[in-house]
Amino acid sequence: MARPNYKLRRLAVLFLVFAGFFLVGNLLAGFFTQSSVVKKVEKGKPVNILVMGIDARNAEQNSRSDTMIVASIDRKTKQVVMVWIPRDTRVQVSANRYDKINSVNVLKGPEEACKVAGKLLDTRIDYYVITNFGGFEKIIDILGGVNIDVETAMTHYDPNPKLSINLSSGPQRLNGAQALSYVRYRGGPTADIGRTVRQQKFVSALAQEMFRPSIITKLPELVPELSKHIHTNIPASDMLFMMQVAREFDVSGIVTQTLPGYPFTDPKTGASYWEADADIAKGILDDLFAGKTYDVAQDPPHWVQPAKEPVTNEMLEEEVPPEVTEDPSEVVDTEAGTGPEGYVTEPGDQSEEEEEGVTEGDADAETPETETPPAESGSGEDLPAPDPETQIPSPSCILAYPPHGLG
Numbered sequence: 001m002a003r004p005n006y007k008l009r010r011l012a013v014l015f016l017v018f019a020g021f022f023l024v025g026n027l028l029a030g031f032f033t034q035s036s037v038v039k040k041v042e043k044g045k046p047v048n049i050l051v052m053g054i055d056a057r058n059a060e061q062n063s064r065s066d067t068m069i070v071a072s073i074d075r076k077t078k079q080v081v082m083v084w085i086p087r088d089t090r091v092q093v094s095a096n097r098y099d100k101i102n103s104v105n106v107l108k109g110p111e112e113a114c115k116v117a118g119k120l121l122d123t124r125i126d127y128y129v130i131t132n133f134g135g136f137e138k139i140i141d142i143l144g145g146v147n148i149d150v151e152t153a154m155t156h157y158d159p160n161p162k163l164s165i166n167l168s169s170g171p172q173r174l175n176g177a178q179a180l181s182y183v184r185y186r187g188g189p190t191a192d193i194g195r196t197v198r199q200q201k202f203v204s205a206l207a208q209e210m211f212r213p214s215i216i217t218k219l220p221e222l223v224p225e226l227s228k229h230i231h232t233n234i235p236a237s238d239m240l241f242m243m244q245v246a247r248e249f250d251v252s253g254i255v256t257q258t259l260p261g262y263p264f265t266d267p268k269t270g271a272s273y274w275e276a277d278a279d280i281a282k283g284i285l286d287d288l289f290a291g292k293t294y295d296v297a298q299d300p301p302h303w304v305q306p307a308k309e310p311v312t313n314e315m316l317e318e319e320v321p322p323e324v325t326e327d328p329s330e331v332v333d334t335e336a337g338t339g340p341e342g343y344v345t346e347p348g349d350q351s352e353e354e355e356e357g358v359t360e361g362d363a364d365a366e367t368p369e370t371e372t373p374p375a376e377s378g379s380g381e382d383l384p385a386p387d388p389e390t391q392i393p394s395p396s397c398i399l400a401y402p403p404h405g406l407g
Contacts, residue, residue: 044076090273122282135229137176
């Protein structure tokens with residue numbers, strides 16, 4: 001059986017590596033200075049970074065955030081804590097108004113999103129990192145795809161905004177467009193909360209690709225893509241400092257947690273939200289640093305009307321079972337052109353259904369599936385076999401703060 005905490009810790013690996021690559025092109029942009037963040041780290045205080053994945057396919061920064069993660073880095077304890085905030089989390093956006101947290105960035109920008117997320121978790125957010133879907137797809141393709149055991153057949157079509165998802169169930173190797181389909185799909189009874197769990201599973205699998213020594217040979221392609229699709233307010237001087245600090249960390253010191261809460265329907269407007277458990281949220285960073293984790297689904301207060309579509313921890317485990325592989329070296333066999341049983345590793349082995357991709361729009365499971373999606377030309381290219389290398393490279397190029405483009 002897999003160790004859930006081990007799998008969750010590896011969720012952060014992708015983000016750490018992405019940030020490291022992004023820094024390579026920026027290290028010469030500034031000189032090391034004693035900034036406030038540098039002083040904060042040297043005093044043993046955590047540095048907090050808000051990571052947002054947006055649904056824009058260009059450089060637009062103020063777009064709706066489909067993914068929000070608060071990463072807290074503590075040099076003193078050599079730990080990185082990451083809290084995944086569901087996009088439908090209800091937050092106060094003005095004196096008399098509440099809204100979903102994913103609307104804050106598009107309405108007021110990333111600085112305000114940092115303030116709102118910080119208030120939710122009772123902490124100060126020092127920086128933000130934003131990335132988009134376009135970068136996600138291209139990076140996956142540069143890596144040569146990712147092995148995923150798709151839990152169930154995923155079909156969704158929406159003409160406006162255009163969105164096409166068509167994935168078969170079972171183990172397979174997903175290219176960039178297919179991977180984006182997988183992480184955006186919101187089908188199933190747990191809807192968006194289930195999607196966040198599915199994203200964690202995907203990033204854990206992607207981390208196994210990122211830890212292969214052959215990743216170094218792909219840097220010339222990866223760095224330009226990261227530069228085009230990632231926006232951050234982290235100064236170059238702090239980037240250099242954080243890269244130096246990152247060498248002190250180990251993957252075993254990374255912990256992730258979806259913000260616990262429960263479904264909530266506003267009795268006045270009928271809007272559906274994810275209501276964060278306020279008591280847990282206020283102390284969740286300290287708790288995670290201390291080794292305490294929480295079930296995602298919490299019991300609502302007695303005064304909250306029962307949700308029409310409740311989410312339970314049992315439902316999440318059933319809908320997205322944990323992976324069984326514990327060792328990153330076990331994901332791909334060492335013989336060229338082979339992989340775990342059922343996975344596609346040779347060009348031309350994918351079915352037409354598996355070659356369907358995704359276009360812009362939101363993978364909302366509530367949209368009726370009344371039409372069979374047309375085939376998208378070029379959305380599912382045949383991918384080469386993964387490199388037959390299984391050793392984990394040195395973490396010297398891994399940075400302890402994560403950009404992320406999962407929507």
